[in-house]
Amino acid sequence: MKVYLVGGAVRDSLLGLPVTEKDWVVVGATPEEMQANGFRPVGKDFPVFLHPDTQEEYALARTERKSGHGYGGFTFHAASDVSLEEDLIRRDLTINAMARSEGGEVVDPFSGKVDLKARLLRHVSPAFAEDPLRVLRVARFAARYHWLGFRVADDTLALMRQLSDSGELDYLVPERVWKETSRALMEPAPQVFFQVLHACGALEKLFPELAALDGVPQPQAHHPEVDTLVHQWLCLEMAATLKLPLTARYAVLCHDLGKAKTPQAEWPRHIAHEIRSARLSRALSKRLRVPRDAADTAALVAEYHTHCHRALELKPQTVWKLFKALDVIRRPERLEDFLGACEADARGRTGFEDRAYPQANYLRGAAQALQSVDVAALRAEGLEGPALGDAIEKARIQAITTFKQQELNP
Known part of the structure; x- marks a missing residue:
């Protein structure tokens, strides 16, 4: 029985x-031997065990054979006679198909170290094209290691395009697409994930609302980059620069989807794109089964991001309308996600990257001003029901009015 460290741990240590x-991969063992040594079985499709002390995963060396559609359409075979190389050849990328022995020797049958040095994401074998999930995984690795200069090898991109054209992507379950997307959104260069998907034809299949933005023009005065999809890449890049949380980054992804539905006769203007964006955002979230908090925030950013950009010009009544939509009284944390996404939109434009965004602090201050409203005192006046609600709303609008006067006329 031999034990090898495999996959990402070997890759990242070499980097x-x-x-x-x-x-870990175990070669030359049976499930019975693993359990006899105190390992606890947890694998459903193939033998995986948790170490009795470290709780790290140890999998028996295995082979796989395509037996159906999708990333789950495989039959696995794990046995004591499966070699390390047979196990490694089924992996996606050469940089993930290396192992380290207990003595520290790196086992590299598919030139992973060469591709690490060349900064290439290259598939291990033609079997890569049997698993549609690998399209998303490679795109995610491209987003993770973009800062180191990694790119997808041309022949691997060709296989990804083959997978996109084959219809296999249709068999990916929504939850798995969202899992890969959510992880990609939190990588250092989230825009690269979607750019790679676009390059291999997968964006049109998995995110048609996003792909439809390609070539849609915007007013050059406000968007020097003009192309709406390019703007989208810049916004995602800015979201990473601002270190926004996942909820805000997903909102950035969805904020301008409605521009793809603008009649061409109206180009480059996009009147009422906010409402269209919110509708498309909800449709995308429903299809991918996005968690409710992220889905709701994305729809709100889509509908109200231009309110945020114009915050200094808005009447106090309109600011209160925005706060009510965001539910800032009960959900104050949502305001930060909203403001972060809007700032990423404002600064995600060519030449606008370093511009200040005072609207965010203005709205933070206005929201803070709401705390000065003494609801208990209004109740003490004998108000209740609709009358109390009206009084609270008027008091909150007045608090915003007072804040605005102090802020703009110190």
Whole structure:
């Protein structure tokens, strides 16, 4: 029985990056031997065990054979006679198909170290094209290691295009697409994930609302980059620069989807694109089964992001309308996600990257001013029901009015 460290831990250690998770492959063992040594079985499709002390995953070396559609359409075979190389050849990329022995020797049958040095994401074997999930995984790795200069190898991109054209992407379950997308959105260069999907034809299949933005023009005075899809890439890049949380980054992804539905006769203007964007955002979220908080925030950013950009010009009544839509009294944390996404939109434009965004602090201050409204005192006056509600709303609008006067006329 031999044990090897495999996958990401080997890759990242060779890149000089922190290793956060360790996966192990066991060659020459049976499930019975693993359990006899105290390992606890957890694998459903193939034998995976948790180490009795470290709780790290140890999988028996295995082979796989395509037996159906989608990423789950495989039959696995794990046995004591499966070699390490047979296990490694079924992996997606050469940089993920290396192993390290207990003695520290790196086992690299598919030239992963060469591709690490060349900064290439290259498939291990033609079997890559059997698993549609690998299209998303490679795009995610491209987003993760873009800062190091990695790119997808041309022949691998061709296989990804083959997968996109084959119809196999249709068999990916929504939850798995969202899982990969949510992880990609939190990578250092989230825009690269979608750019790679676009380059291989997968964006049109998985995110048609986003792909439809390609070539849609915007007013050059406000958007020097003109193309709406380019603007989208810049916004995602800015979202990462601002270190926004996932909820806000997903909102950035959805904020301008409605511009694809603008009649061409109205180009480059996009009148009422906000409402269309909110509708398309909800449709995308429903299809991908996005968690409710992220879906709701995305729809709100889509509908109200131009309110945020014009915050300094808005009447106090309109600011209160915005706050009510965001439910800032009960959900104050949502305001930060909203403001972060809107700032990423404002600064995600060519030449606008370093511009200040005072609207965010203005709205933070206006929201804080609402805390000065003494609801208990209004109740003490004997108000209740609709009358109390009206009085609270008037008091809150007055608080915003007072804040605005102090802010703009110090």
